[in-house]
Amino acid sequence: MTTRTLRRFNRKGLEAFEQCIRGMTAGRLENHLPLLENEDLTEPTANNCAFEVRDFRDREDAGKHLDAIVGQLGKTDFELRNDVGLWTWLAAVWLDVLIPDRTAMLRGDPIPRLVLYSNDFKTYYRHWLAGPWSIYSAHREQPDRARALLYTPVTSPGEIAEQFGANPTLIRRTSTVAAITKLYMHPETGRPKRGAAGKDKGGARRLVKVLKQFDLTYDREDMDADAIISLLPDEFDRFR
């Protein structure tokens, strides 16, 4: 466990870190650590916030820990969400924890998981740190409500988080998120019900489509989770 003082990448720092990641994915020997406190690439945040770099149990644990860190800055969630230099710097700090085996960098495309360039929902939810924080912060008064979106490891968000994460109008709605968790998660184990993450009838992918259809007919915000679940068609019966 390491203790660090919070900084953020400036524009040059964002580019330098992305180049570093590109080098790693190409199999080159790269070292990101010198970037983290480089005065030309980073800037200190107000308050000299100190924090611990540690493993995360799951995305909820990551969201909570990161919320405590960025909460020290005294900014609104809107400002924090848009602070791409901050989130990318945090991903750089956590890189060795998130990807201890550098050969894993050769598979897939880690750049959107580590580098944020804008508050674009199409890529934002993929970021390994900003993604879970964004969901956690929207439900911080009652994080259990968002368990279905946060139960997975940080580096393997899974189908449910991916499907709903790309739909910001859904993931920030309290009763809708409570309905997703109530429908798909076992309350005793905190694990998903069989088939919830699947692509078949009643699965997460279908629920996204059905909820979008509901948007034309219902205002769900003042409904409770049970009321939303009761509106779902028969294909969801196996999860009720």
Added chain:
Amino acid sequence: MSRLNFTGRKKIPRKDVRAEINSAGGRLELTAKLNHTGDGGYEFPDDAQIIVEARIGQTFMRFGLGTVADQVGIQREHLFEFDHSAVGALKLDVRVVSPDGLLLGSATGIPPVLPDEDKRDRIPLLPFHASDELGQRLWRLDLSADPIVEINRGVGDWNAFARQEIFIALIYPELIRAIAQWELDQKREPDEDAPWTRFLHELGHDPADAPDEDDEIERERWLDAVTASFAVRHELLKKLELEEEG
């Protein structure tokens, strides 16, 4: 591709939503009210709730304006979730909702009236903003909410940069094509007053007539036709020639 409204929901015209942003010391405040809800208006039930949501991207704030029978509106409510710098991107959704959650009427994507100083850089329909987050990219079309074009602040006078004929000739057709695609992807019910629908109509293209998404080739052709109409309307080749001569 025709889209029909089977929900019975009433469309609320933008002109009936009174919404204004005040800005003092970086603090954004919203004043809002829905007109014509009473006798001779929409005939919504008295106990229906009127709700307004202010949103940018994935952030939103929700306010109750009261019931149809007793609308109190909101006066200078602090929009503490939002950053003043993004005020040009702020949009409002207004909904009239029955006590059991049924949507009775709605208006979406309404731009509030802004303080004078915030109108200067506002281009009707397609706002442009400077961005520090584009790296080596010069511009980016953000479609995470209503379309916004971000220009890299590193180009210097970003406003002048985006007004150059060469930028308009080269970039705008792709912007329009991407926005037309986005408009189709919204799968909205037909709304003649929706700004981008109106824009496409003025170019001679009705989104309701666009080929279905399953017919990719015909859909691409439709998008090509929109882009071509835009280029013809604005004589983009001539613009480029004039710039070269100048």
